[in-house]
Amino acid sequence: MTEESLHSRAGIGIDFGGTTVKIGLIAAGRILEKRPPLPTQTFSSANALIDAMLQEVEALRALHPTTPAEAIGVGLPGLVDREHGIIHGLTNVPGWDEVPLRDILRKRSGLRTELENDAKAMTYAEWKHGAAKGRKNVICVTLGTGVGGGLVLDGRLYRGAQGGAGEIGQMGIKANGKPGNYGNKGALEKYVGNRQIVDRARELYAAAGRQLDGEVTPLTLEQAAKAGDAVAIALWEEIGTHVGFQLANLVWLLNPDAIVIGGGVAKAGDLIFEPVRREIANRCSAVLVEHLAIVPATLGSDAGLIGAAQLGLDAC
Amino acid sequence: MTEESLHSRAGIGIDFGGTTVKIGLIAAGRILEKRPPLPTQTFSSANALIDAMLQEVEALRALHPTTPAEAIGVGLPGLVDREHGIIHGLTNVPGWDEVPLRDILRKRSGLRTELENDAKAMTYAEWKHGAAKGRKNVICVTLGTGVGGGLVLDGRLYRGAQGGAGEIGQMGIKANGKPGNYGNKGALEKYVGNRQIVDRARELYAAAGRQLDGEVTPLTLEQAAKAGDAVAIALWEEIGTHVGFQLANLVWLLNPDAIVIGGGVAKAGDLIFEPVRREIANRCSAVLVEHLAIVPATLGSDAGLIGAAQLGLDAC
Numbered sequence: 001m002t003e004e005s006l007h008s009r010a011g012i013g014i015d016f017g018g019t020t021v022k023i024g025l026i027a028a029g030r031i032l033e034k035r036p037p038l039p040t041q042t043f044s045s046a047n048a049l050i051d052a053m054l055q056e057v058e059a060l061r062a063l064h065p066t067t068p069a070e071a072i073g074v075g076l077p078g079l080v081d082r083e084h085g086i087i088h089g090l091t092n093v094p095g096w097d098e099v100p101l102r103d104i105l106r107k108r109s110g111l112r113t114e115l116e117n118d119a120k121a122m123t124y125a126e127w128k129h130g131a132a133k134g135r136k137n138v139i140c141v142t143l144g145t146g147v148g149g150g151l152v153l154d155g156r157l158y159r160g161a162q163g164g165a166g167e168i169g170q171m172g173i174k175a176n177g178k179p180g181n182y183g184n185k186g187a188l189e190k191y192v193g194n195r196q197i198v199d200r201a202r203e204l205y206a207a208a209g210r211q212l213d214g215e216v217t218p219l220t221l222e223q224a225a226k227a228g229d230a231v232a233i234a235l236w237e238e239i240g241t242h243v244g245f246q247l248a249n250l251v252w253l254l255n256p257d258a259i260v261i262g263g264g265v266a267k268a269g270d271l272i273f274e275p276v277r278r279e280i281a282n283r284c285s286a287v288l289v290e291h292l293a294i295v296p297a298t299l300g301s302d303a304g305l306i307g308a309a310q311l312g313l314d315a316c
Numbered sequence: 317m318t319e320e321s322l323h324s325r326a327g328i329g330i331d332f333g334g335t336t337v338k339i340g341l342i343a344a345g346r347i348l349e350k351r352p353p354l355p356t357q358t359f360s361s362a363n364a365l366i367d368a369m370l371q372e373v374e375a376l377r378a379l380h381p382t383t384p385a386e387a388i389g390v391g392l393p394g395l396v397d398r399e400h401g402i403i404h405g406l407t408n409v410p411g412w413d414e415v416p417l418r419d420i421l422r423k424r425s426g427l428r429t430e431l432e433n434d435a436k437a438m439t440y441a442e443w444k445h446g447a448a449k450g451r452k453n454v455i456c457v458t459l460g461t462g463v464g465g466g467l468v469l470d471g472r473l474y475r476g477a478q479g480g481a482g483e484i485g486q487m488g489i490k491a492n493g494k495p496g497n498y499g500n501k502g503a504l505e506k507y508v509g510n511r512q513i514v515d516r517a518r519e520l521y522a523a524a525g526r527q528l529d530g531e532v533t534p535l536t537l538e539q540a541a542k543a544g545d546a547v548a549i550a551l552w553e554e555i556g557t558h559v560g561f562q563l564a565n566l567v568w569l570l571n572p573d574a575i576v577i578g579g580g581v582a583k584a585g586d587l588i589f590e591p592v593r594r595e596i597a598n599r600c601s602a603v604l605v606e607h608l609a610i611v612p613a614t615l616g617s618d619a620g621l622i623g624a625a626q627l628g629l630d631a632c
Contacts (some may be wrong), residue, residue, distance in 0.1 A: 071421050079603060088603075137477050151569075153469055160571025162451050171565040172599070175489060175557070184564060184599040230333050241491070248500060249487040253467075253566070255476025283488070283500040287395060287404075 005305025010067045012057055012111070013309030014074040016040070018092035021049065024302075025064055026309035031302060032067060033060060046095050052257065054108050072113040073103055073312025075121030075304045079164055080082075085115055091217025114312045118304050119166055122297075124157050125307030126260045130299040135258040139250050140297070141168050141245070143265035143272070146181075147189040153254070154286040169193070171247055191242045194218055194265065200238070204231050222268040236271035243272065244279025251284045251292065262297025269296070326383045328373055328427070330390040331434065332356070336407035337365065338374040340618075341380055342485055342625035345445025347618060349376060362411050365583060370424050382585030388429040389499045389628025391437030391620045394453055395480055401431055430628045434620050435482055438613075439466025440473050441623030446615040451574040455566050456613070457484050459559070459581035459588070462497075463505040469570065473627075485509070489562055509559045510581065516554070520547050538584040552587035558589065560595025567608065568601045578613025585612070 008028035015022040020037035043049035061069060078090040085102025086253040105113040116124070123140035132138040138152040147169025151158040159165055169189035170182055177186025189194055198216050205212050208231050212222075224232035247259055259280075266272060278293050299306055324344035329339040336353035359365035377385060394406040401418025421429040432440070438458035445617040448454040454468040463485025467474040475481055485505035486498055493502025506512055514532050521528050524547050530536075540548035565574055575596075582588060593610050615622055 149569075153474060154472060156470060158469055158570075161573040161607065162571055162603055164601070165569065165571040167568040170568040170600075172561060173491060175561045182327075183600050184568065226590070239396065245488060245491045249565075250482040250569070252486040253465075253481065253569070254474075255478055255481040257477040285498045287478055291477065 009313050010064070010069050011071045011073060011309035011313040012060055012069045013305040013307070013312070014053060014057075014072065015121070015304035015308060016074060016076045016090070016093075017118070018077060018090075021053060021306050023053065023060070023113065023310070024305050025060045025069060026306055027067065029125070029306055029310065031305065032158070033063060034305070035059060039092060046099050050101070050104055054105070057105075057109055057111075067110060071309075071312035071315065072109060072111050073121070073308035073310065074101065074105070074113065074115050075118035075308035076101075076115060077118050079162065080115045080117050082115060082159070084161055085113070087115065112312065112315060114315055115310075116308060116311050117149035117150075117163065117166075118308075120150045120157060120159065121307035121311060122148075122262065122303040123152060123166070123260075123307065124311055125299050125303040126262065126297050126306075127152045127157075128310050129306060130303065131260045131262075131295045131297050132258045132293075135256075137254060137256040138258045138260060139168075139254060139256045140166075140260040140262065141243070141247070141248070142263035142297075143192060143261065145194045147193060147244075147263075149207035151254070167248065168250070171246055171249075173242055187248050188242060191228065192239050197235070197239060197265065200304065201232070201235050204235055204310075218265050218268065222271060225268070225271050233271075236268055237275055239265075240272045240275030241279055244276040245283070247276060248280045248283035251280055251288050255288055257291060258293040258295065260295055260297050262300075262303065266296055325629050326385050327387045327389060327625035328376055328378070328385045329389065329621040329623070329628070330369060330373075330525040331391065331437070331620035331624060332390060332392045332406070332409075333434070333620075334393060334406075337369060338621050339369065339376070340621050340625070341376045341383065341385060342622050343383065345441070345622055345626065347621065349379060350621070351375060356409060362415050366417070366420055370421070373421075373425055373427075385427060387625075387628035387631065388425060389437070389624035389626065390417065390421070390429065390431050391434040391624035392417075392431060395478070396431045396433050398431060398475070398479055401429070403431065426477035427451050428628065428631060429630055430631055432624060433466075433479065433482075433625050434624075435464035436466045436473060436475065437627060438578065438615075438619040439468060439482070439576075439623065440627055441615050441619040441621075442578065442613050443468045443473075444626050445622060446550050446619065447576045447578075447611045447613050448574040448609075451572075451609070453570060453572040454574045454576060455484075455563070455570060456482075456576040456578065457559070457563070458579035458613075459508060459577065461510045461578035463509060464579075467533075467570070483560065484566070487562055487565075489558055504558060504562050508555050508581065511536065513551070513555060517548070517551050520551055534581050534584065538587060541584070541587050549587075552584060553591055554582075556588045556591025557595055560592040561599070563592060563610075564596045564599035567596055567604050571604055573607060574609045574611065576613050578616075578619065582612055590618045 024034040149168030172186035174186035180187025326343040340350040463486030486500035490502035496503025
């Protein structure tokens with residue numbers, strides 16, 4: 001444990017995913033200890049999973065008696081009613097409709113508890129402790145199976161009227177494009193999500209008269225591009241151009257000082273970042289671009305955990 | 317003068333347009349007196365126009381000795397450096413590069429003075445005194461020769477890193493569409509600006525084997541649609557669909573509680589509002605739409621004047 005964390009307030013972060021629930025003790029943006037993740041889908045009910053979460057919370061407190069946690073923050077994949085502390089259903093996790101999770105955790109742990117959407121928790125972490133530290137107006141986009149996002153505007157996490165803001169993946173890049181998961185035709189996510197990247201790769205390789213053998217993932221396609229495969233290079237160029245077009249639009253709207261790109265697909269690095277930077281430079285006025293940082297996320301898969309804990313501590 | 321305005325703080329608004337400069341005394345969101353507008357392009361220099369503006373400011377103060385103006389607010393068509401009170405050039409008005417307008421007006425009038433971009437001043441007025449009064453997260457879009465916009469987020473006017481936020485008209489609706497004025501291909505403005513509406517009308521009428529006689533403006537096209545002309549109806553449907561597509565994207569991003577549509581083109585009323593509302597309803601999750609007001613601006617061409625004065629008074 002560092003000097004810094006000894007003197008920082010500690011909080012417990014819970015990153016609630018469709019596959020696992022991660023729980024850890026965090027101080028000064030660092031993970032002091034992470035518990036073994038809980039496999040989300042193996043619990044028979046919301047109550048059973050809540051019991052297991054609270055056991056891990058108590059385990060963390062017992063293991064760190066000299067670093068008392070002051071709060072719990074939970075990041076969740078869905079729309080969260082922060083005011084009432086209620087979850088209106090979770091993406092890919094049944095049994096969580098209208099669960100008053102905040103008050104259950106508060107009452108049983110005795111700790112102040114806050115709920116937040118997971119993409120907003122990640123954004124908060126990257127702003128407080130990661131790639132966008134010290135910036136005032138930040139767009140954060142995560143490229144993975146889905147495309148999520150979050151906004152920090154005028155130095156505050158922006159949530160919108162119902163807490164639903166930041167859905168960059170649902171914003172359309174073509175008015176009459178592919179139907180999005182939530183109604184919007186041409187939704188960016190339907191062009192640059194993991195599955196769509198693989199589907200598009202198959203199309204491009206087929207058009208080039210080549211067959212893709214074995215497992216195909218964004219990672220194998222990234223490796224192919226880095227090895228010089230022209231089809232894979234063209235694929236990433238296309239993906240990055242789609243992302244860059246929509247981010248350029250957001251630069252016109254929000255005039256941010258930082259854009260943070262995270263998620264698995266962002267690991268493709270320059271394959272994504274070069275077309276993104278080029279599109280933004282070509283499509284936006286110089287005054288909007290010259291001080292704009294376009295950077296990779298730095299907290300990786302821990303961002304949700306760190307951001308949730310920090311939001312619990314800050315309660316803002 | 318009303319009781320309300322007697323007890324409200326008064327400010328002088330200056331709405332600096334490419335054609336005229338409007339100057340008025342405002343209290344409680346109402347215009348107590350407007351001076352005859354100054355014809356912008358007839359002045360030989362920035363200094364000559366500043367002299368004339370200050371004369372009108374002094375005339376207003378002399379005419380209303382019992383309603384002393386506490387501040388001046390200026391709305392300007394361009395990027396404003398609020399921190400330093402400097403204009404970095406105005407759209408369609410030469411001779412205004414790097415003019416320290418704020419300090420000149422402050423020094424010569426003795427009144428606190430604030431500068432703001434004109435679309436943001438309009439947005440502020442509609443939020444403080446008009447269609448979005450009492451709302452917390454507002455998107456304001458003005459449809460005219462150009463397409464401008466402004467944002468109120470978390471109950472504050474949002475400006476962005478360089479004061480350039482809100483440029484909804486420069487956001488693209490087609491990645492490879494028509495070149496925008498400031499570099500973005502497919503910029504919304506290039507599909508729904510006044511001139512583009514007239515050009516598109518000529519195309520649609522020609523395709524229908526008909527000729528458009530006499531002056532053609534958005535107003536004559538509105539009248540034609542309201543009289544049942546099928547081509548004009550289809551035109552407005554198309555215009556409204558373009559606007560609705562981009563606004564639906566902004567609903568996903570910002571989860572606003574109000575969208576205010578103003579400017580000359582918005583006077584077409586349901587011809588615009590029906591497709592806009594339909595696109596937003598079809599493209600967005602119900603939770604984002606059910607409490608969302610999509611309303612016409614109410615302050616009309618005075619919004620810029622009122623908003624500028626209010627911003628001067630509020631200095632926020």
